Amino acid sequence: MEERIAAINAALDFIEQHLREDIRVEDMAVSCGYSLFHFIRLFNQCVHHTPYDYLIRRRLAGTVDELLRTRRRLIDIALDYRFQNAETFSRVFSRVFGLQPSRVRKQGWLDRRLILQRCDLELMRHYLKFGIPHASRIAGAERWLAGCPLEGDISLVKMREIRERLKLLLRAASRWYWVRTYPLDGSQAEPADFAGVEIVDPSSLPAHLFARRLPAGDWAVFSGQRLLENVQFARAYIYQTWTANTGEKIASPLEVGCFSQGEKSDSFTISLPVSNSTVR
């Protein structure tokens, strides 16, 4: 397994070094010593993108950086990253990020969750060991949570703390929610985190708790092995790969973790509000 990962990592290095050059998938295969067919198979297995799709998305990541950091003309950036012309660049950019490049430059920021980062050894090892999260789509009704804000990202330890803390307050609960809200204004602010349990009537909220509404709508629900322990890998897959491969659009900056206590075992899922939004 390590040999395969090392070979694909060499190909990923090759891609990073040649983002602005006219490279082919066959060149990537040669860079790590595999035949084209075998390389395509292994690359998909390790990275969960096709090699060509990965190349295009890493090029797009480069263009985002240039759009936000420089005043270079769009056409120059597009040609620099081997897009045929401005129209092709805009079309591909919009399909991936849901916004025209000109709009991104004007507003001065882009949801960084969607920008494909260079796939690293740890992520490949995680994919090969635990697989990818399994997604299902559900229509969810509006829900209210009672709980409290918290600091820092979710983790196994933190989830246990939250469970104990809220259990004292709401004894009947067997399911705990953790809600992360990402800043979508281009600021460098940290996401806001909240943990709580579902309540039926927010008007009966105990004075020492806060209420939080989860909107009705379509949700993509992700489950998988060791999701809670490896939430950073799950996020990399969900935001950068799953959205890319399915064409699903994220409808709001919310991310909801749900920890359920079962009779035999506990489970953890991550949910995102999704929609079929159009390009703006």
Added chain:
Amino acid sequence: MKIEFISRQATYLMGMSFYGDPFKDAGDWSESNEIGRLCRRYMDYAGKNRDALLPLTLKDDFYEVHIYGEESPARGLFEVFVGQETGEWNSLPLELSIKVLPAGQFAKVDLVGQAIISDWYKDLDERLAREGWQRGLPFFFQVYDQRYKGLERIAESELTAYIPVKPILK
């Protein structure tokens, strides 16, 4: 890996095809990638239409053909065709299409056990050159017969791959 150089007549296949990157959804050696799905689609169809296909089928052997084009080295896209030999075209069902494998010289490669899922194709050019041959047309095919026991019994399986070749002119 045993290689033999042979002549083959043209082969007419009836079957189904896929074009793209077949490993987009599943890169491993599993039946959930597009090649696996394509095989299952053909097998399901053949199973449900056994009586209609029987008079059209020359042999039970199952063919998997990989055809490379301009988009293969550039973008990793290629055609995969799966099917069986046929000699009867006129009554071919609408759901199936015909693929003609041209006559010519072929390198016949016997793959046994783990070699089937190895990168056996990688050093082929070098091996062919040592024998005075080079690749001919941009395709190859694998023939699965009763020697192939399935992915879950790969260690006991065998299959034969055919690569079109032409002599190196000196």
